[in-house]
Amino acid sequence: MRPFKYTGAQNKDQALQAFTATSHYLGGGTNLVDLMKEDVERPDQLIDINNLDYKKITSNDKGGLTLGAMLSNSETANHPEVRTNYPLLSMAMLSAATAQIRNMASNGGNLLQRTRCPYFFEVSMPCNKREPGSGCGALNGMNALHAIFGYSDSCIATNPSDMCVALAAIGATVEVQQTDGSSRMIVFTDLHRLPGDRPEKDTTLMQGELITAIHLPKPEFSDHYYYLKIRERSSYAFALVSVAAGLQVKSGVITKVGLAMGGVAHIPWKLTKAEGFLAGKKPTSENFKAAAALEMKDAKPFEANTYKVEMGKNAIVRALTQAYEREV
Amino acid sequence: MLERLPKHMKEKYKPISKIKIMTKTTNASGVGTAINRVEGHLKVMGKAKYASEFPVENKVYGQGINSTIAKGEIISIDTSKAEKLDGVLKIITYKNAEKLKDFDKEMTPIATDTIAPVLQSNKVHYYGEYVGLVVAETFEQAQYAASLVKFEYKKDPSAVIDFEKSKSKAYTPDNGTNYSRGNMEQGLSEADVVVEQTYNTPIEHHHPMELHAVIASWDNGKVTAYSSQQIVEDAKIAISSTFQIPKKDVRVISAFVGGGFGSKLNLDRHVIMGVMASKMVGRPVQVTVTRTQMFTNTNMRQQNEQKMRVGAKKDGTLTALSHETLSHTATNQEYQEPCGMVSKMLYKVPNNEVTYKLIPMNIQVPFAMRAPGEATGSFALESAMDEMAWKLKMDPLEFRIKNDTQTDLHENRPFSSRLLVECLRIGADKFGWKDRKSEPRTNKKGNWLIGYGVSAASRNSPYQKTYSKVILKLDEDKVFATIQMDATDIGTGSYTIIAQTASEYLKIPVEQVSVELGDSDFPITPGSGGSWGAASYCNGARAACENAIKTLKNNRNIKEEEDITVSELLKKNQLTKFEAEGMAEPSAEFEKYSVFSFGANFCEVWVDKDTGMYRIEKMVNVASAGKILNPKTAYGQIIGGLTMGVGMVMAEQTHVEPNFGNFITRSFADYHVPVNLDMANIDVIFLPEEDKVANKMGIKGIGELGITSVAASIANAIFNATGKRMRSLPITPEKLIVAGLEPGITA
Amino acid sequence: MAEFSININGEKHNVNVDPSTPLLWVLRDHLKMVGTKYGCGIAQCGACTVHFNGTAVRSCQLPISAAIDNKITTIEGLSEHGDHPVQKAWLEHDVPQCGYCQAGQIMTASALLKQNPNPSDKDIDNAMSGNICRCGTYIRIKAAIKTASDSQL
Incomplete structure (x- = not known):
């Protein structure tokens, strides 16, 4: 893979400060590192955020739980309170990937998983998401696994996350740190965006924004x-x-x-x-x-x-x- | 029902899962005992050394670069960026590559001793063809540099990449495999019922877990290659003829092979690139094929469209059977999977026709994958047989039994032994076939539609000339034996069964035998593949052991029949060390018979009536495969074949991109092989069988038998469950949804 | 290139590699610990599984820079003489065929048993389904994990 600069951040300020336009935050790396190996993602710098203190599950003021963004998918899905009160989330998360990947993958990272569209992965093929303006190979190619809702001529890829489907059903809110030090809340269904003519943008996050937590509403579907x-x-x-x-x-x-x-x-x-x-x-x-x-x-x-x-x-x-x- | 089993074999058959695990073998007579594999401890400790793991000093890394067009020419290459990187030693393309023998010749049929030109011209024949190799100090550097070499191509728009749209280009291969007996049309006119259907199977890939890899060293015209190969001798010949150096100057070492399934039968071109690179940089070069390159550069099973026509009388007597296969090959090499082979010999049918046609396509040449011919051909034949049974309103089991034959009508000679009927009967009994509901969709449980299916299995059991050497050493009273041969163990258990053979024929405990394999300096064997390994290796080892004993007896004028230990023999010869070689080959008698392993697979499938997802609830597999040398390793081979067969049915499929010609299926995320959760509840039964025609030890092949009956048995079970006939592999939830899971029968 | 000090099987190892280098290459190419296998390089097969602070993870996905200050155990460190209960059960059930995936299988299985000494069939399937075996040893893997969990060996 392409060489990159590695920066280990000990707290959010270090992470936000180190961020540049060509940086990526490194969580579990289960998606990002693979994509770097495939030469799809080409960051100049990885900012390791694994030491950031977003690894807790706490109660929130809405009567629900707040999931730390840096907690692993395994720890989250197997957490007793998640299992009891949000079994839908737990079930979806445990259906994803494999135990080893869930052990590494972070909650924040899961929300930012990129598509599995094969045209996105193969750098010799056209893909507007990977290389804006190169065209969509899938549109007139092999699209048996592609979208049936909300696509555009630029991109017909799908989002691969299981966790996100459950969070959309439950109605979560995502908390992000902005580069200026402030934070903001994003209603879960506003986090991801339809491709339109900018399929390279999967989400509404702004450059450098860092997901810190996922707030769940008071449990409604535990039965x-x-x-x-x-x-x-x-x-x-x-x-x-x-x-x-x-x-x-x-x-x-x-x-x-x-x-x-x-x-x-x-x-x-x-x-x-x-x-x-x-x-x-x-x-x-x-x-x-x-x-x-x-x-x-x-x-x-x-x-x-x-x-x-x-x-x-x-x-x-x-x-x-x-x-x-x-x-x- | 056991009428054809010899009397002494009528012991109660046992499912292998019930055989007691033996922890230790004290029995000197090793053959047939269920010992643990002798190299097992190395494998559980991570100490077995595969090709890329030998500690070769000073080694550097090569990374192949693949073409990104299906057909055309390279018009320019820019290596400037890559060359500047740290660690990069050499970038090899057609412009600076060593010129190899016949480098400008188009390759014709695949042969094991053929040369393997690579990087010889600017022409591109398929997407993914090697167009360059970067050599660097580390693997990471080589990989990164490879991504920076820029090729500019002139694309030839005449590339043939769409199978469906290119059928008019098909030709009949000139290899003598088209066949007929009787008169097909007359046979069909005599039939009361005719089934005429087409079955499709996709491109599949072997994907052994060990990536193909080599560490190649060129040292003053001598080559050493640690290479993952199934057939060491052929690899040696391919290197020597490609580089025009004497065979004696090539050494190939393949001590442990991390799976092959056919993909490592031939020498692939990364090995040639590795040798070439070593010659050019003056250091040993390791080339590992990446998982994505495993799709484009290490062979595959081809896509087949098989048209079956079957005719039968009302009473179930077959009158006609034809099997037409349309497939594809490369534009610069020819290979044809022998799908129709099984239709020539499995049933008693007087009128029979088998034909082949190939479309030359701009994709890599296909080659043998586990049970080439039978795995795919049986799916077509055994599905068509099920369709016929359904039309005849006959039990598909009885229909098959009615058309059994003890003569191979294709070769017009008897089978050396054939217990297919027994396999079917015993399997049916163990499985509970009598509970099968013949009407589809009548066995239900909640959201599940339950079906039972059966398929016959068959696989040719070739046996080939094999040499081996035994070295005996006397240490006080104990004799230690070492067997050497260039055989390979691709996971099949070669080390173990060869050790057991030596133990048997030398009458020493298996713990005193060591086996050394996979080195081309050892005596020549046919290698592992085509289900011939076990019979060839063990008979070869037997011959060496027998020769040793015979010579030791002759030297001291001891009568051949005298019962004397090998330790006594060495003492009488006043020797502490003795070596002997041996050779085994098929007898004249062998040529008078057709030698096949047979089997049957029964399965119970549960199909979700709404989602099209299904699971294989239970399988019973019965095999009659000659002498079972070691029930544990043999069982491994059968469950392995069954597992790969399940993959073939449920998900395995490589897609060719219709506009670009690349494999859009390029990783394990796209190409789904079975995982733990897909497999459960399998019973395997070996029928006791001693086939002395096959060879002196009575061994037949077992490595491929398992896969040959899985696809049809599951497809037939899905029909029994849902009433929908699935004629295209893999049978995925989407295909079942398209077929429609609502009530009704679509036969 | 940079100097990294990592803790593998209880021993400190210093390596001078690019920070992007995955742990797998550090193990196989730099430290010559080849028991951990390269099967895909992109976390899809499980052959490179190691223990990372006790949990099973894929070493091909872990840049060396992210591995420092953590405890890594490889197949070489699972037991000195190959007598970990999982290894013993593996031998008894004759699980390995070609053997290439088995170091990864064993590392996943041993991590599972550490967390869950008496796993159900479902627990086993869930834990093990990320480790691909092309020889098709799955049903033996399940049986061997049961044997190891019963600690009969």
Whole structure:
């Protein structure tokens, strides 16, 4: 890989100060280092933030939990409070990658995972995300694994994270440190962006901003939850389609619903229409099917990924059913 | 049901999983015992030395550079940036490479002794072809420098990269493999029922876990190559003929091979680049093929479109069978996977036709991958057989049994032994086949549709001329033996079964035997591949041991039949050290028979009715593969074949990008091989079999048998579960969704 | 190039390498500790698994600069004589075939058992599914982990 300067930061000020336009923060490195080896990412400097003190899970003033950005995915997903109160998040996180990768991967890094689009990874191929202006190889190429929602002519890639799908369903908030020393909050669904004509930008983070924490709202889906991930082998594969479903059911009526899909868009795809449809309704199979149909009718698949529409519908219904029928 | 098993073999068959683990072998008669592999301790401690791990002094690193067009010419090369980097010693391209023998010749059919030109011209034949090599002090420097060498190409738009769109370019290879017997059309007209279907299998890659690698040293015209090879002798010949140096000046060492599966049969071009680079920089050069290069530069299984036509009478008697394979080869080399082989010999069918056509494409030449021919051909044949059974409303098991044959109708000679019917019967019994519901979609549990499937397995068991050497040393009363041969252990257990053979024939405990393999200075063997390793190696080792004893007896006029220990023999000869060589080869009798291993695979598959995800709940595999030398290593071979077969069915597929011609599948993230969670609950049963025609020790091949029956058995089970016939591998959730998982049968 | 001091198997090692060098190359090429294997270089196969402060991680993904001040254990340091319970179970079940992935498998399995001395089938599958074995030894790996966890050896 290309040589780079390594800077070990002991605190956030050192990290922010060291940042330059061609720097990257180094967390677990599970995505970044691979991409550097593939010559896709080419930072001049890596600022190691593993010693930064964002490794705790604490209670927040909304009655929920706050997850430190530098905590590993394993520690987060296996944390007793996460398992008990946010089992949807835990389930999604544990379905991702492999144990070794989860041991290294940080929460902040997970939110910034880059696409698995093969055109992005192969530097001899066109890719607007990797090399703006070079074209999108997938658009008229192999796109069976690509987006069916929200894509543009510039980019049809999908977001690969499982954790993000669950966070979109749960409705989290992300806290970031800005380079001027102040911090700001980003509603989770505003963190990632659709490709438009700037697919090189995956998120709305500004240069040098550092994710420090993920705030979870008060637990709502600890009884009825399911993360369904459809993939070619039973483990260690990115989703063809995934669905995070959380329900709150009181007296036979759905009082709260969190639904998001993975593998279908450039961002974790929040199923707002289905959520709206289901709120206040009974958790029946008819309603689940209607909600799925309502959401999927706007899908615009390519010939090779038309299957995702049917698969997506079935997945939404199944995830909702499993969530509802879960033994409490 | 066991009627054809010899009487003494009618012992109760046991699943291998129930065989007690033996911790120690005190039994001198080693062959057939389930000892732990003799090199196991090295492997669990990380001490087994693979090619790139030999401590060669002063070594430097080479990194291959790959073309980024499918066809055309290199018009310029800019090495200036790379050259300036620290540690870079040499950048080799066609402009400054050593000129090799016949460098300008196009390569024709793959042969093991062929030369392997590389970096000889500015022409590009496929995306990923080597166009350069950077040599640097460290691996990291070489890799980085390689990324900085800039090639400019003139692209030739006539590149053939789309299989589907290029079928009109197919030709019939001139290799004599097209075949017919009887009259196919007449056979079809005699049939009451005809099945005519096409089955597709994709490009697959071997991906042994050890990357192909070499440490090559050129020293005054002499070459030493630590290279990961399945066949050491062929690698030696390829180096000597490519560099025009005497064979005796080439030494190839391949002591441990981290898997091959066919990809390491031939010498690949990174080895030639390594030798060339060593000659040019005057230091040993290590070249490791990266995982992405494993797709483009170390062979693959080709894509096949197999059209099957099967005719049968109402009672299930086969009348006709044809197997037409359309595939592809490289534009500069020819290889054809023998998919139709299995259709020539597996069943009693009087009218039979097997044909091949190849499309020359601008992708690398395909080559043998585990059970070339049978793995893919059986998927087509055994799926078509299942389709026919369904149309006939016959039990697919009985349908196969009805068409069994003890004669190989293709060669018109008997099988040396064939227990296919027994494999099917015993497997059915163990599996619980009687509980199968013949009507699809009738076995359900919650969201699962459950199906049972079966497939026959067969694999040719060749056996080849093999030399070996035994060195006996007497230490007080104990004799220690060392066997040397250029054989390889690619994970199959060669070290272990050769040690057991020596133990058996020298009548000494296996702990007193050491085995040295994988060095071209040792006696010549055919290497590991094509399921011939075990039979060849063990018979070769046996011959050396027998020769040793015979010579020691002859020298002292001891009668051959006299029972005397090898230690006594050495003492009577007043020797403390003695060496003998031996050779084994197929007998004249062997040529009069067809020698095959047979088997059957049963599986139970659970398909999710909505998502198309499925899991293999249970498999029972029965094998009749001659003498089982060591149930533990043999079991490893079968479960290994089954696992790779599961990969073949569930996910393995290399995609060619339709606009650029590269493999869009370029890492383990895109090319899904099975993982731990995919495999569960397998029972393996070996039928006791002694086939003395095959060879003196009665050994047949087992390394490839396992994979040959997996694909069809799972596809057939999926039909039984869902009512949907899946004719294209891999069978993925998306394909099942497209096929439609709603009720109804699509036969 | 820079001088790094790292702690491997309880011993200090000084190496002079580029800070970007992954730990795997430091082990294999600079320290000649070749028990840890190179299978893909991009954290997709598990052959390079080592223990990093006791947990199983992939050494190909860890720049040397990020490895300092941490405790690293490789297959060479798992046991002196190959008698760690996992290694013994591996031998008994004849798990290795070609053997190339097995150092990584053993390092993952031993880290699992340290954390969870009595893993269920599901725990084993979850922990082990990142280690690819192309010889197909998976079902033996599961059996061997059970044997090792029962500490019968």
